[in-house]
Amino acid sequence: MSAAQWDQRYAADDYHYGTAPNAWLISQAWRLPRIGAALALADGEGRNGVWLAQQGLQTTSLDQSAAGLAKAQHLAQQRGVVLRTVQADLADWVWPESTYAVIASIFVHLPDALRRRTHAGITRALRPGGLLILEAFTPAQLACASGGPRDLALLYTEALLREDFAALELLEVLSGEVLLDEGPGHRGPGQVLRLLARRAA
Numbered sequence: 001m002s003a004a005q006w007d008q009r010y011a012a013d014d015y016h017y018g019t020a021p022n023a024w025l026i027s028q029a030w031r032l033p034r035i036g037a038a039l040a041l042a043d044g045e046g047r048n049g050v051w052l053a054q055q056g057l058q059t060t061s062l063d064q065s066a067a068g069l070a071k072a073q074h075l076a077q078q079r080g081v082v083l084r085t086v087q088a089d090l091a092d093w094v095w096p097e098s099t100y101a102v103i104a105s106i107f108v109h110l111p112d113a114l115r116r117r118t119h120a121g122i123t124r125a126l127r128p129g130g131l132l133i134l135e136a137f138t139p140a141q142l143a144c145a146s147g148g149p150r151d152l153a154l155l156y157t158e159a160l161l162r163e164d165f166a167a168l169e170l171l172e173v174l175s176g177e178v179l180l181d182e183g184p185g186h187r188g189p190g191q192v193l194r195l196l197a198r199r200a201a
C-alpha cells in the first residue's frame with residue numbers, strides 16, 4: 001500500500017489497530033531498559049511508540065503516513081508523554097548507527113529488497129546490548145481473516161528472519177496461532193512470528 005492509501009486508512013477518528021500496544025511488545029516490558037532511545041518502526045497511529053514513551057524511553061515513531069503520525073501525536077498528548085515523530089519512507093531513510101536501546105517492528109511487511117535493507121538498518125541502528133522486538137504475519141495468515149497483507153511475498157517465515165538477523169543474538173523466535181484483538185484492523189485468530197533479538201554488548 002502507498003503512503004496515500006495508508007493516509008486514507010487512518011483518516012477516520014478511530015484507531016485502526018486500536019490504542020493499546022501490541023501484546024508481544026507488552027510481554028517484553030520487564031526486559032526494557034529504564035532509559036535510552038527507542039524506535040517504533042512503521043508505527044502507524046502510534047500505539048506502540050506511545051507505550052514505549054510511557055516506559056520512560058525517548059521514543060521516535062517513524063511512518064510514511066502523515067495522517068497516522070498526527071494521530072500518534074494526539075495519543076501521546078492524551079497519555080501525557082513526549083513522542084518524536086518522523087515522516088519518512090523506509091526506502092530512503094538514512095539509518096543512524098548504534099543508537100537505539102529498543103526497536104519495535106510490529107506488523108511491518110515490506111517487499112523483499114526493502115525488507116532486507118530495513119532489517120540490515122535495524123541491525124546497525126541497535127546500540128550494543130539493544131533489543132529488537134518484532135511481530136509479523138507468516139504465510140499461514142493467508143487462511144485467516146484477521147488482517148495482514150494478502151500477498152505471499154510480503155509475509156515472513158522463520159528462516160527468512162533468521163537470515164536477515166544473523167548478526168543478532170536471537171533470544172526468542174516463536175511462531176503459531178494467537179488471538180488478535182487490535183482494533184478493527186487485526187481481530188480474530190492469526191498466524192504470527194514473534195522474535196526477540198539482541199545486539200551483542
Ligand SMILES: C[S@@+](CC[C@H](N)C(=O)[O-])C[C@H]1O[C@@H](n2cnc3c(N)ncnc32)[C@H](O)[C@@H]1O
Pocket residue numbers: 003006017022041042043044045046047048062063064065068088089090091105106107108109110
Ligand atoms: C499494518 S500497519 C502497522 C502499524 C503499526 N506498526 C501497528 O502495529 O499499529 C503498517 C505500517 O507500515 C507503514 N509502512 C509501510 N511501508 C512503509 C515504508 N516504506 N516506509 C514507512 N512506513 C511504511 C504504513 O504506513 C503503516 O502505518
